[in-house]
Each structure stands twice: as structure tokens, then as C-alpha cells.
Amino acid sequence: MKIAFLDMKAPYLELKKELDEAYFRFMNSGWYVLGEEVDSFEREFAEYCGTAFCAGVSNGLDALCLGLEAGGIKAGDEVIVPSNTYIATWLAVSQLGAVPVPVEPESNGFNIDPSLIENAITSKTRAIIPVHLYGVPADMDRIMEIAAKYDLFVLEDNAQSQGTYYKGRRTGSLGHAAAISFYPGKNLGAYGEAGGVTTDSPELADQIKVLRNYGSRQKYYNEVKGYNRRIDGLQAAFLSVKLRVLDEWNKRRTKIANKYITGLSGIEGIVLPEVPEYADPVWHQFIIRSNSRDYLQKRLVGLGVQTMIHYPIPPHLSGAYQDLSFTAGDFPLAERIANEVLSLPIGPHMPEEDCEYVISSIRSLCC
Numbered sequence: 001m002k003i004a005f006l007d008m009k010a011p012y013l014e015l016k017k018e019l020d021e022a023y024f025r026f027m028n029s030g031w032y033v034l035g036e037e038v039d040s041f042e043r044e045f046a047e048y049c050g051t052a053f054c055a056g057v058s059n060g061l062d063a064l065c066l067g068l069e070a071g072g073i074k075a076g077d078e079v080i081v082p083s084n085t086y087i088a089t090w091l092a093v094s095q096l097g098a099v100p101v102p103v104e105p106e107s108n109g110f111n112i113d114p115s116l117i118e119n120a121i122t123s124k125t126r127a128i129i130p131v132h133l134y135g136v137p138a139d140m141d142r143i144m145e146i147a148a149k150y151d152l153f154v155l156e157d158n159a160q161s162q163g164t165y166y167k168g169r170r171t172g173s174l175g176h177a178a179a180i181s182f183y184p185g186k187n188l189g190a191y192g193e194a195g196g197v198t199t200d201s202p203e204l205a206d207q208i209k210v211l212r213n214y215g216s217r218q219k220y221y222n223e224v225k226g227y228n229r230r231i232d233g234l235q236a237a238f239l240s241v242k243l244r245v246l247d248e249w250n251k252r253r254t255k256i257a258n259k260y261i262t263g264l265s266g267i268e269g270i271v272l273p274e275v276p277e278y279a280d281p282v283w284h285q286f287i288i289r290s291n292s293r294d295y296l297q298k299r300l301v302g303l304g305v306q307t308m309i310h311y312p313i314p315p316h317l318s319g320a321y322q323d324l325s326f327t328a329g330d331f332p333l334a335e336r337i338a339n340e341v342l343s344l345p346i347g348p349h350m351p352e353e354d355c356e357y358v359i360s361s362i363r364s365l366c367c
């Protein structure tokens, strides 16, 4: 048996006809930067999230940067970020010359703990970036309450949670704006780089569309110092096709996740993910925790099961953030998570037998 962590080709094969059609339509259009494919994908994705607007941009990191810049974040400002996240969340803050201020996750989950946010707020704090990690939403109502009290801008990092519901509302519609990544491995993935910002604010959407396009509305009339951070038109055409199946594919992920939860329950030393009662997750990753994670991962390789670690080093201990002078022990929950988490194979095209094989493999190693 060989179980790949994620089958990247199966989604293409299932949608081959529609994706190939989109490719030929795009090539025959004779128009390759912004334009109709981008406009219609932006409309469709905004409607999907339940927001008024979406601005398509080059990738998820640029979406975070543009979202923060449009939200008025400047050099020297402090931005609250999760201590437990993919480093992109922090890097966006740093790119603007602002300072990431980490806050630890909830003790029984992976997302930022709202009850610890107020302690981290200073006179320089301007924004919060909650991350809906692994497909599970952060507790946004409590975060928005704190943001209102201190007049802070909230940018969701929605890269891992396309389609997730929080109390019946989709992530991406809960903050003042939300950054999304359409990196190929995400639940809604392109065939190259792509990202976007969703928001209800016409001003924010407009500003991001100007910033992504050299700071111009009209070619060669540059109102502000912008960037070239436009979403690629061909990727937008592909994403329109894949958006139509996103809910169905998320349901397939949920089926696999439920199989894991049933099959792996009651194993000593294995901690299963807890789903908060307010959440309807989309299982971007299925994460188990173990004190002997490295041993487990190695033995699973021997049985043909490929797993991943999201993420082995928390941002504050990474080489990239040596300048902030954090040391081991500063954010113990994030550090412990980095030492214990193991991502099991999951995806909309994973056969049930493969899931059963992963379960029996783990059982054979742990009992």
C-alpha cells in the first residue's frame, strides 16, 4: 500500500472537461490580464462567501498584505496574530513594517484564544488577524467584540477555510475583510498562484483593486504607489469551475474526517481534533496529536502512509523572526503544538479504503 498525503491530479481528472473548456475559452478570448474571467470569478466568490465584494490578487500572502494596507496599517503599528499559524500571517505584517504580536491558541484547539487578546493590546495596536486554521473557524464574535471596543481592524486569514461556517455564516464574511489563498493544495485551489480579499466595504474593495494594479484605475494614471499583484485571468477561469464543486468536495472531506474520528477514537496517546460547537469545519487538514509524533510518523512511512507536519516550527522560533528576540518557552502552547501535531492524508478524492488503511496502520502502531 502507498497512501499519498494529497492527490493533486485527481481533481483535474474529475473536472477535465470543464477545466479544458475554460482553458480554450480563455486562450480564444484574446484578453489575458484582468477582464471578464476575473470579474465573474470575483462576483461568484463574493456571493459564495456572503460578501458584497471580492478583489482577486496574486496569492494569499499578497492578499494579507493588501488587506492590511487598505485597512490603514502602517510601519510601527502593532498587529495581533496567532502564535500558532503558518508564517505567512506574520510575514504580511512584517512586509508593511508593522510588528506582529503573538497570542496563544485556546488550550483545547488550534485557533487564537479570544480571552488572551486584550492582554496583548497596547496603544500601538491597530489590527487583529484571526486565522481559521485547518478548516476550523476562530471564535469571531468574541474577536469582533474586542475589536469594536478598541477600534481595531480585523482581517481574517481565510486561506485554509473556504466554505467553513461559523454560526451559520461563512468565514470570509465575518471580519472587516478576509484574505484568501487559492494555492493548489487549499480546499479551493488554482493551478498556479492566486488569492483574493473578500469584504462588504466598497472602499476597501476599491482600494485593493487600485493597489493590485500599479495604483491605477485608468492605465498610466497612477493615483498611489501600487503593485503588480493582480490575480491571473486563467487561474480565475479555473477557479470558477472549481467553485461549483467546492461544497460537494468539502462534504467528501467531512466524510473522511468523520471516519477518522470514529476509527481513531479511544487510542491511548492519540488526541483527536475537537470541533467547537459553533463550527462547521471543512477539514483542510485532519490533525492528530501525539507525544511520540516523530516515531509515529516514521513508522507510518514504513507502512506506506505519507503524513505531514503543519507546522514543525512556530513563527516566533523561526530564523525569519530572530530579530524579535523570542526564545523557547515564550509561547509554550504553540511550541507544544509544533512538537505534537501530525496531519493525516485527507482530500476530496481519497478512497474510503485508503482512510481505513491509515486507521488500521495507526491502530497497529499504538495498541
Ligand SMILES: *Cc1c(COP(=O)(O)O)cnc(C)c1O
Residues within 6 Å of the ligand: 059, 060, 061, 062, 085, 086, 088, 089, 131, 157, 159, 160, 180, 181, 182, 183, 194, 195
Ligand atoms: C497558504 C496560506 C497562506 C498563504 O497563501 P499563499 O497563496 O501560499 O501565499 C496564508 N495563511 C495561511 C494560514 C495559509 O495556509
